[in-house]
Amino acid sequence: MITPALHDAAARLLADILEGPGAADARMDRFFRAQPRLGQRERGVIAEAVYGSLRHHRLLCAFAQTAEPRRVIAAWLVAFEGCAQRELEVLGVAHPEALIAAARGDRASYPFAVSASLPDWLAMRLAAELPAGERSAAAAALLEPAPLDIRANTLKTDRTALQQAFAQAGHDLSPTPLSPWGLRRASRASLFRTLEFAAGHFEVQDEGSQLIAPLLEPRRGERIVDYCAGAGGKTLHLSALLTNRGMLYAFDTSQKRLDRLRERAARAGCDNIRIQTLDADHDNRLKRLYGKIDRVLVDAPCSGTGTVRRSPDIKWRLAEDRVAVLAGQARAILNHAARLVRPGGRLVYATCSLLREENEDVITDFLAEHGDYTPIDAHEILTRRGIALPSQAADAGHALRLWPHRHGTDGFFAQVLQRG
Template identity: 40%
Template sequence: MTPTARLLATFDLFCAVDGDKRPVDAVTSGWFRNRRDIPDQDRGDILERLYALLRHRARLTWWLDKHGRDHSPRHQFLAWLALMERKSPEDVSRLFGGPKNAATALTKPEYNLVLRLKGCTIEHPDMPEAVRLECPSWAEQSLRARFGGAFAAEMAATLTPPPVDLRVNPVKATRQDMLQALSDLKLHAEVSPLAPHGIRVSGRFNYARFPALKSGAVEIQDEGSQLVALLVDAQPGDRVVDFCAGAGGKTLAIAAQMNNKGRIIACDVSEGRLKRCSERLRNAGMHNTETRLLASETDKWVKRHKLGFDRVLVDAPCSGTGTWRRNPDTRWRDPEENGLQNLIALQGRILASAARLVKPGGRLVYATCSMLTEENEDQVTAFLAANPAFRLVPLGDVTPDLAAKAQGDTLSLTPARHDTDGFFAAVLQRETTPE
């Protein structure tokens, strides 16, 4: 593809993402499926530019407001071309007005917008800090309270592209073998700083070039997510529930911990997610698993199996603030249609219901990919106050090595401090049988 064709393809994809409520990765997958003629290198360039554009959205719309323009995808893209691609008004006119281009030629007001932005940079001294750091209003107060003086550094870290982290499936491969396989592909890879089965790959990574991903020998999984699964500390022969399993990333890691012995049940309220989970478990060679579709967090299945499990993981639905560098579109979507407070209430109900499954001496792990205190520490405090049969297990009692690096009795990871997604996890142990 020519540079012009790549830019116009990015514009087309950006419009598709903007008009779709699905996660951006789902939209891009479908978009590329309908354009199989686009070479891999060009796909990488288009995606890289799209994600960079999404990470600058607040600053682009600030400039549009300054010049009295609406926030349409077209206007955002024009601002991007002027401010980040450093295109002149004449260049932009040729880009949109070429005889073979599907994009409509610039109108006079659009040309004037690009003209006014000529010579400007993406940031401006008059920008509020939250705009410069791309922090949405619905999360700003909570994140400022959480991070204090480190707020700017933490938010800046969410604007950097994430690394590619892999988790080796020890049932099928060793980490050393996978490091060698990546080296054979001329990829720079090294062991993850914290996760015992993790590998971090530098540079652009073409998944299709690595057969181990298709065979289930490795999975793409952020190091923080790997560490949450590690805290479950499931042993061979245990009975385990992954209560909000989704597509099964943590279920896979837990099943591997158990060396395919014992039983792990992956639960979710989405049939589609559980279907994907089942496929991944089969591909990875995990035979100690089953899936269970729940009608809600209080499904009757929970009551029938109370006190029946050694380990229960609640990877609760959350605002996703910890995944902003990986999913930059989510910061501009209200975390739930009914607001953050209703999401927090749902987390509390899920945690209380899942706790019924834990047997005396068993452990309940509560986790989110959020950096908001309301979804993390506050949830644990409220749960322990309402459930005196449980106590918090300090992180050092579960994994001393990780505790020394993460600091604190709970796991609290952030992009700035740990170069992982933002994750929280607390380990809670049932000490007595409920009356």
């Protein structure tokens, strides 16, 4: 049961996340560092209340008839934790009977955007993306906490051996249904303190993300570029698929993210990665590689709307006009990266966005300007790699479209393009 002190702390943290810049996890880390007397259990109670309130924030505000953080947290306690009137009174919640009546009433009576806890503009965009019969299921899936997915590092182990090692240590993980490298844990309990992590036997990576690198079908001895490598989740997967052979370039404009990649690559035993920080604008140093790269991955910076199960604060931090800006940046990045691909080479464009503006629309514009590129069916590639997905949705075309309610993964888009 949450105490008055923890209730107040959760309300302060919720307000800090909603009002301040930066991602929720980073702000939560700073909050807890400033509260060293909080124990692990207390931190868990606060984190659960805050993340639950972020997921369902709009609906909770409707229950509470206010966005005041203490009352929003109280609404979450009633609606999702079964908190009774007496318990609310102990917490000092005013008019608890009204809050309980609202939170236990008919949620179907609210508009879709409210019951789905989405901003109006995002609810409209998602409704336009999906058949009417799927919208409720999609909204419900986006409100569910994501499981913990990891990818076995095949440079050091395999999935079966890794699962057995975790089982012996008392950690219950099951094979992911789509990725042949993945293991899933229903709870979000950390595995970072395990011997397997220290030995570099796995990386935390959503199952959907694990399906992107195989689309390049990398071959030993080839030259491959991860153009927006970031902290390197897909770079490390590519290195494992190449069995440490060939030349793998990891580019990004963020030195901080690439430093993180260096740490991860050393732990994973990846020896074939060449890391380079690019200028924010187009980097002329890349000209020496124009037309010489066998395969290029562009995991473009995007809205992250496919990851709201993990980062529900995205819904409230993302402004509608920001999507157009991100789509424009993605177009520019894709155009620059395309220059690297040799004739006959492959280019893969990917995002963790659910929005057509950042996905299909970017590809449509790219193909209109680059007649030497042809789309390739992503599902056929994955089938060749032994990855069987459910039947392809009619609206996906040649692209890979992953949805939480259809595939149990984060939301992803990927288009494979072959240069003539």
